[in-house]
Amino acid sequence: MPESHPNFEVPSQLEAEIDEVITHYPEKRSASLMVLHALQDHFGFLSKEAIEWAAQKLELQPINLYELVTFYPMFHEEPVGTYILKICRTLSCAVNGAHRLHHHVCERLGLDPNSHASQTTPDGRITVEYAECLASCGTAPVMMCNAAFYENVSNEKADDVIEECGNNGDTETENKEDV
Amino acid sequence: MAQEYRLILQHADEPGYTNDIECYLRHGGYEGLKKALALEPKTLEDGSVKSGPEQIRDEVRTSGVRGRGGAGFPAARKWGFINHNSGKPIYLICNADESEPGTFKDRQIIYKDPHQMLEGTIIACYANNVHLAYIYIRGEFHEGAEILNRAIREAKEKNFIGKNIQGSGYDLELYLHRGAGAYICGEETGLLESLEGKRPYPRIKPPYFPAAYGLYMCPTIVNNVETLCCLKHVMLMGGAEYAKLGTPNNTGTRIVCVSGTVKRPGYYEVEVGKVTIRELIHDFAGGLPEGRSLQAVIPGGSSAKVFRAGEKFQIKKKAGDGQETVEMDLEDLPYDFDTVVEAGSMSGSGAVMVLDDSVDMIEAIANIAEFYAHESCGQCTPCREGSLWLKKALQRLAHGRGRKEDADYILRIADNIPNGRTICAFGEATAWPVQSTVRKFREVFEARGAEDEARRARETEGAGGVGKEMDVAASSQP
Amino acid sequence: MTNVTAERQEKSAVETVSVWIDGQAYDVPKTMPHPVSGEQVGTTMIQACHMHGIDVPYYCYHPKLPVAGNCRMCLVEFGTPALGPDRQPLYNEDGSPQIRKSPRPVIACATPISPGMAIYTQTPEAKQMRESVLEFLLINHPLDCPICDQAGECKLQEYAVDYGKADSRFVEQKVHKPKQVDLGPRIMLDDERCILCSRCIRFTRDIAGDDALGFADRGSYSILTNYPGKPFDNNYTLNTADICPVGALTSKDFRFQMRVWFLKETKSVCTSCGTGCNIMIGSRNDRIYRYTPRENDAVNSCWMCDYGRLNYKWINREDRLREVQQRRDGAPAKTNWSVALKEVAERIESSPSGSIGVVASARLTNEELYLVRRLVQDKDAITDSVPRMGEADHLLVDADKNPNTNGAHATGIAAKKVGADIATIADRIRQGKIKTLLVFGEDVTKHGIEADLLKELDTLVVSDILPNATTERADYLLPGCAHAEKRGTFTNAKGRVQKFMKAIEGPGDARPEWEFLHELVQRKTHDGGSANLPALFNEMAEQVPAFHGLSWGELKDTGAQASL
Numbered sequence A: 001m002p003e004s005h006p007n008f009e010v011p012s013q014l015e016a017e018i019d020e021v022i023t024h025y026p027e028k029r030s031a032s033l034m035v036l037h038a039l040q041d042h043f044g045f046l047s048k049e050a051i052e053w054a055a056q057k058l059e060l061q062p063i064n065l066y067e068l069v070t071f072y073p074m075f076h077e078e079p080v081g082t083y084i085l086k087i088c089r090t091l092s093c094a095v096n097g098a099h100r101l102h103h104h105v106c107e108r109l110g111l112d113p114n115s116h117a118s119q120t121t122p123d124g125r126i127t128v129e130y131a132e133c134l135a136s137c138g139t140a141p142v143m144m145c146n147a148a149f150y151e152n153v154s155n156e157k158a159d160d161v162i163e164e165c166g167n168n169g170d171t172e173t174e175n176k177e178d179v
Numbered sequence B: 001m002a003q004e005y006r007l008i009l010q011h012a013d014e015p016g017y018t019n020d021i022e023c024y025l026r027h028g029g030y031e032g033l034k035k036a037l038a039l040e041p042k043t044l045e046d047g048s049v050k051s052g053p054e055q056i057r058d059e060v061r062t063s064g065v066r067g068r069g070g071a072g073f074p075a076a077r078k079w080g081f082i083n084h085n086s087g088k089p090i091y092l093i094c095n096a097d098e099s100e101p102g103t104f105k106d107r108q109i110i111y112k113d114p115h116q117m118l119e120g121t122i123i124a125c126y127a128n129n130v131h132l133a134y135i136y137i138r139g140e141f142h143e144g145a146e147i148l149n150r151a152i153r154e155a156k157e158k159n160f161i162g163k164n165i166q167g168s169g170y171d172l173e174l175y176l177h178r179g180a181g182a183y184i185c186g187e188e189t190g191l192l193e194s195l196e197g198k199r200p201y202p203r204i205k206p207p208y209f210p211a212a213y214g215l216y217m218c219p220t221i222v223n224n225v226e227t228l229c230c231l232k233h234v235m236l237m238g239g240a241e242y243a244k245l246g247t248p249n250n251t252g253t254r255i256v257c258v259s260g261t262v263k264r265p266g267y268y269e270v271e272v273g274k275v276t277i278r279e280l281i282h283d284f285a286g287g288l289p290e291g292r293s294l295q296a297v298i299p300g301g302s303s304a305k306v307f308r309a310g311e312k313f314q315i316k317k318k319a320g321d322g323q324e325t326v327e328m329d330l331e332d333l334p335y336d337f338d339t340v341v342e343a344g345s346m347s348g349s350g351a352v353m354v355l356d357d358s359v360d361m362i363e364a365i366a367n368i369a370e371f372y373a374h375e376s377c378g379q380c381t382p383c384r385e386g387s388l389w390l391k392k393a394l395q396r397l398a399h400g401r402g403r404k405e406d407a408d409y410i411l412r413i414a415d416n417i418p419n420g421r422t423i424c425a426f427g428e429a430t431a432w433p434v435q436s437t438v439r440k441f442r443e444v445f446e447a448r449g450a451e452d453e454a455r456r457a458r459e460t461e462g463a464g465g466v467g468k469e470m471d472v473a474a475s476s477q478p
Numbered sequence C: 001m002t003n004v005t006a007e008r009q010e011k012s013a014v015e016t017v018s019v020w021i022d023g024q025a026y027d028v029p030k031t032m033p034h035p036v037s038g039e040q041v042g043t044t045m046i047q048a049c050h051m052h053g054i055d056v057p058y059y060c061y062h063p064k065l066p067v068a069g070n071c072r073m074c075l076v077e078f079g080t081p082a083l084g085p086d087r088q089p090l091y092n093e094d095g096s097p098q099i100r101k102s103p104r105p106v107i108a109c110a111t112p113i114s115p116g117m118a119i120y121t122q123t124p125e126a127k128q129m130r131e132s133v134l135e136f137l138l139i140n141h142p143l144d145c146p147i148c149d150q151a152g153e154c155k156l157q158e159y160a161v162d163y164g165k166a167d168s169r170f171v172e173q174k175v176h177k178p179k180q181v182d183l184g185p186r187i188m189l190d191d192e193r194c195i196l197c198s199r200c201i202r203f204t205r206d207i208a209g210d211d212a213l214g215f216a217d218r219g220s221y222s223i224l225t226n227y228p229g230k231p232f233d234n235n236y237t238l239n240t241a242d243i244c245p246v247g248a249l250t251s252k253d254f255r256f257q258m259r260v261w262f263l264k265e266t267k268s269v270c271t272s273c274g275t276g277c278n279i280m281i282g283s284r285n286d287r288i289y290r291y292t293p294r295e296n297d298a299v300n301s302c303w304m305c306d307y308g309r310l311n312y313k314w315i316n317r318e319d320r321l322r323e324v325q326q327r328r329d330g331a332p333a334k335t336n337w338s339v340a341l342k343e344v345a346e347r348i349e350s351s352p353s354g355s356i357g358v359v360a361s362a363r364l365t366n367e368e369l370y371l372v373r374r375l376v377q378d379k380d381a382i383t384d385s386v387p388r389m390g391e392a393d394h395l396l397v398d399a400d401k402n403p404n405t406n407g408a409h410a411t412g413i414a415a416k417k418v419g420a421d422i423a424t425i426a427d428r429i430r431q432g433k434i435k436t437l438l439v440f441g442e443d444v445t446k447h448g449i450e451a452d453l454l455k456e457l458d459t460l461v462v463s464d465i466l467p468n469a470t471t472e473r474a475d476y477l478l479p480g481c482a483h484a485e486k487r488g489t490f491t492n493a494k495g496r497v498q499k500f501m502k503a504i505e506g507p508g509d510a511r512p513e514w515e516f517l518h519e520l521v522q523r524k525t526h527d528g529g530s531a532n533l534p535a536l537f538n539e540m541a542e543q544v545p546a547f548h549g550l551s552w553g554e555l556k557d558t559g560a561q562a563s564l
C-alpha cells in the first residue's frame, strides 16, 4: 500500500521535465516508467499522491501505475534509506564472496546478516538489500550505492562506501563509477 | 595461444579513448552510417530497382550476422518478417536490458563506446524504414543511461539523428527508455509491454509476433546491443568480408563473458567458433585457482543447460561433401552457436560461467533457481508456480533438509515447465539449468538427500524417538 | 430482413475449413467474431473443439472476453499436413493425409486453426500437461473447499476430479496472501484462492469499461487488487464473481447464504429495465437467494448489471399482499377469489360504455396486458401504463425502467406514449365520467391520480404485490405475483419477446395476474380463451399483430423478435 505524502507538490521544473519526456512517445502511457523514475528520483519514493499525480498526467487509472510500482524492484511505495546498498547475490558474485560481503555490511550496520530481505538501519539512513545479477559478473562481487557502482568489493571497500554515506549529509551520492 | 579479435571493442579499452562523439569521430565514427545513407538505388538486370535500405538488408544477409541477445537468430531473417507495405509505422528497439546472469558485454559497449551502438542502431533503422526507435536500458545502468542520453544529444547535434540525416532526406527519432529492475523486460515481448507502460507480461505467440504485432501492434524489430554494433562493421567491411570472420554459419566476432571461479574473469572478443571452451577458460581467463579442477561450465548465461566437466559429445562436422560425427570433450568444443547447441546447450548471451570443484553444485543451482523464482513475471501457471517450487525445494536441499527422493521430485517439477508449456522462453530458462544439473550430477543430489535423512534419523533417535517436524526451507524473498 | 436471417446470411458467408480433432474430421468456420470488437478473426482450436462438443478444459479463456492465454490448462498437441518436396500434401496408404506433428504443444484458446490441421486433446502428453498445470495451481491453493462459497461451481475442484492426480507431492511451505479483502461494496476477494487468470481484470476493463483491477507484485507472490483506497464499484462488479473460475471473488450479498447445490435454478428475465437481461433465479423453499445472468447473445451476452441482480429482495418481503379483500362498511375485509372475481366481473359488465379507466403496469406480462385489454374492450375504456424513465448506460442498462413497455404498446394498453392518457383518466374521474378504475401493479396516487380523486369513484379494483396508497383505497384488492412466481413473457426495449418460468410460489392467496384475469374474462364474456399459459400466449400471438407468427414453444430459452 503506497504511503501517503502530505503536502505533495511537483515543482514546475520537474513537471516540465516530465512533460518533455511524455513527448517521446506516441502514446502517453508509454512514458509510465520514465515518469515514475523522475518522481522517485525527486521524492525518494512513490507515494499515493505521486502515483495519483502521475496517473492523471498520463490519463491513466492509478491501478495502472500501481501494477508497475509493485512489479519493479527499483520502485518503492514507502520511504527507504537515503542510501540504498544493493549487493548482487547471483551466481558469479555468490561464488566470489557476495554473501561474505552482505554479511559484513549487515553486521557493520547492525542489521540481520541472515536475512535476505531488504533492511533499513533504524536511523533511516541506509537500506541494504540483495539484487539480482547487475551485469558485471567479471568483477564480482559487485554492489551499488544509489546510482554509484562498485566492483571487486572487498570488506574494506564496502567500509569506505558506508563511511561516505555517513559523511554525505542527506544529499544523494553523485553518479560515480568506481574503477 | 588463442588470440582475441577486437572489432567491436577495438577502441573501447585503448588508453585515452573516451565515450564522446568527438573521440568517436576521430576513430572513423559514423562512417558506416554515412556509407549506408549514400547508397544509390541500384537497377538490377531484370529492370527492378533495389533501394539503398534493401541493399543494406542484402549485405546483412550476406554477412550472416546472428543475434547476440540469446537466441542466435539471423538478423536478416528477423528483418525479413517485416511487412513494409502494411501502412503501419515500423519500430526498432535496441535491447540494452542486459540481465542474463553472467553477461556483461553490452555494459562495455554502452559505457565505453556508446556511439558505436547508436551508429549500428541508426543503420538498422535506415535499413528497415524505421522513423522512431527506442533503446531499452536496464534501470540499474544509471550512468549508462546518462552516457547514452549524452551520446544521443551529441548525435542529434551532429545530425546523425533527427530530421534529414546528413542531407539524405531520412528522418529518425531515437529515445532512451529505462527499465526498473526486471529481467523479464529483456524478453522481447515483455520489453514491448514494458515500453507501452504495462506490466512486462510477455505476449502470447501466436498471434503477437513482434514483426507483425509489436509495439502499439505495429511491425517491430528488437535487436541486442551487440547485434546492432555488428552492423556498423558489416557496412564498413561489406557483408562478404565480414562473413570471412568466424566460421561458416557462425560468422563475425563475439564478446564472450567469462566469470565464476576463474583467475581472470572478463570479456573477450573472439572470432566465433575459432576458440574452444578450454581456451576461453585457460588462455583468456587465466584458468582455475591453484589446486582446483573444473566441475561445471554454464556456456550461455544461467539459462543454458549446464555442462559437467569430462562430458563427451558427439558433434557433427563437415567432412568433404558429407558429414562425420566426432566425439569431443567439453573443453574442446569450439565456442560457437551451432556446436554448443549440438552438445545439448546453447551459447545464449555469450556468457560462460565456470565452476570449479570447490563449488557445491546444489548451492549453485539453488542460487540460479532463486534468480528465476524472483524474476518470473508470474503470468503463466507452470513458470510462476514451478519457479518458486524449484527454489524452495533446492534451498531445502541446500540447507540440509533433503530427502532421498528429492532428485526425482525436483526433476518432475522442472520437467513440467519447459517445451512450450509457458508463454515465453523464461520457462525453459528456469527449467534447463535445473534439469541438466540434477541429471548430470544425480549422485550428488541423491547422496545429499540420503545424508540428510540419515542425520535426521540419528537426531530423532538421540531425542528419544520424538520426531522433529521437518522444517522446510522458507522462502527468503518477502 | 429480421436480425435472425441477417445473422444466418452472415454466417453462411464465412468460409469453412476442415480440421481433424482426435482423429475425426470436422468442418469449422474459418473465422468467428471477436468477443469485444465483433471483427471476424481466425477461429481458435478451442472454439473448433467446443462447437463440436469436444471438451478442452480451460480457466483463463472465456468466450466473451479477449484471450489472455495465461493458465495453460488448454494445452493440446497438434500437427499440420505434411508436404512433399513438391509442396503437395502427402497421403497415408489408406488415403488419409499425413500429419506432421509439432514437437511443441500450443494453447487451444489462442491458436487459430488452419486447413487440415490436426488437434490432439487426448494424447498421454496432453493429459499429462493438464495434470501438471492443475498440480501447479493447487500447490499454493488453500484447502478451503468446505468453507468456500464457490464449492460446487469451482472449476479447480471440478477439474481436479476430472483431470488431476490425487496425490500432491508438494512438501514446501505455501505462499500466504491476503484473505477476506474488501474489494468494493459488493465484492469480497480471497487472494489465496485466486489463480491469477485475469478474467476479472479483462471483464471490468474491456467489457464494463472501468479499468479498476490489476495485479500487484510479481511471480508467485502476485495478487489481484484494486487500487488501494479506491473501491471496486461500478454497476457490473458482480459479473466478476460469476466469471471467477474459483472462489476468489464472491458476492457479499450471496456469501455464506446457501450452498449452491441446494439451489433450484429457474430460467427467467430481469425486470428492472427494458433490456430484459436473461437470468437464472436461484431459489430454495420458495425463497430467492440470487439472480445470475444467463447467456443470450441477442440481449445481454452473459452479463447483467448489479442493480438488476440485487433487485429481488422485495419479492421476499414480509409485507407482501396475501389476502383477497373487499371493502365493507368503509373497511377492507378478507374475502375469497370466487366472490371477488364474480363481483368485479359483474361491475365491469354493468358499467356503461366510457365509464371505465384502466392503469395497467408495464411490469405486467404480455399475456396479462392482452387479457386486461380483452376485459374492457367492449367498454370504450381508457387504458394506459405508467412511464418509468431513467438513465441508460453504455452496456446494458436501458433508460426505460419498465420491462414491458413494448408489450403495453403491442397489446394496445398504451396506445400512445406511455402515460399520455393518465391525465385524461384523472380528468374524467374529476368530471364524473369514469366511475370504475382498474389498477394493476401501480400506485396511481404517485402517478397523476391523487388519492382524493380516488374517492370520486364508485369502484376501485386494485391488483398489486406490495401495499401502497392505492391498494389502501381499493374496493377490491387482488394480490398478484412477482415474475418469479409465475410464467409469462415480456417484450423488451428492442422488441424481443422473452419468456420466463416460475421459480417459487406466491405468498398466501396471491395468484398470477394472468390466471385471475383469464377468469374475469371468462366470467364476463363466457369465452375466456385459453386456460393455460402456453395456449394463452399462442392465442395472443394470433390476436395481436405484433406477435403474429410467434409461438410459446418457439420462443425457446432466448426469445424471438416481435414485429413492432
Ligand SMILES: Cc1cc2nc3c(=O)[nH]c(=O)nc-3n(C[C@H](O)[C@H](O)[C@H](O)COP(=O)(O)O)c2cc1C
Binding pocket: B066, B067, B068, B069, B070, B071, B072, B073, B075, B078, B095, B096, B097, B098, B099, B100, B183, B184, B185, B186, B187, B188, B189, B222, B223, B224, B225, B227, B228, B424, B425, B426, B429
Ligand atoms: C527471459 C529472457 C530474457 C532475455 N533477456 C535479454 C536481454 O537482457 N538482452 C537481450 O538482448 N536479449 C534478451 N533476451 C532475448 C530477446 O528476447 C531477443 O531475442 C533479443 O533481444 C533479440 O535480439 P538479437 O536477435 O539481436 O539477439 C531475453 C530472452 C528471454 C527469453
Ligand code: SF4
Binding pocket: B184, B201, B202, B375, B376, B377, B378, B379, B380, B381, B383, B384, B422, B423, B424, B425, B426, B427
Ligand atoms: S514463462 Fe514465466 S516469465 Fe514468461 S510469461 Fe510465463 S510466468 Fe512470465
Ligand code: SF4
Binding pocket: C193, C194, C195, C196, C197, C198, C199, C200, C201, C224, C240, C243, C244, C245, C246, C248, C249
Ligand atoms: S480473482 Fe478470480 S477471475 Fe480474478 S484473476 Fe483471480 S481467479 Fe481470475
Ligand code: SF4
Binding pocket: C270, C271, C272, C273, C274, C275, C276, C277, C300, C304, C305, C306, C307, C308, C309, C396, C397, C398
Ligand atoms: S441491464 Fe436492465 S435488465 Fe439487465 S440486469 Fe440491469 S436492470 Fe436488469
Ligand code: FES
Binding pocket: A088, A089, A090, A091, A092, A093, A094, A132, A133, A134, A135, A136, A137, A138, A140, A142, B101, B102, B103
Ligand atoms: S552475478 Fe553479480 S553481477 Fe552478474
Ligand code: FES
Binding pocket: C057, C058, C059, C060, C061, C068, C069, C070, C071, C072, C073, C074, C075, C107, C108, C109, C110
Ligand atoms: S484457457 Fe488457454 S491458456 Fe488459459
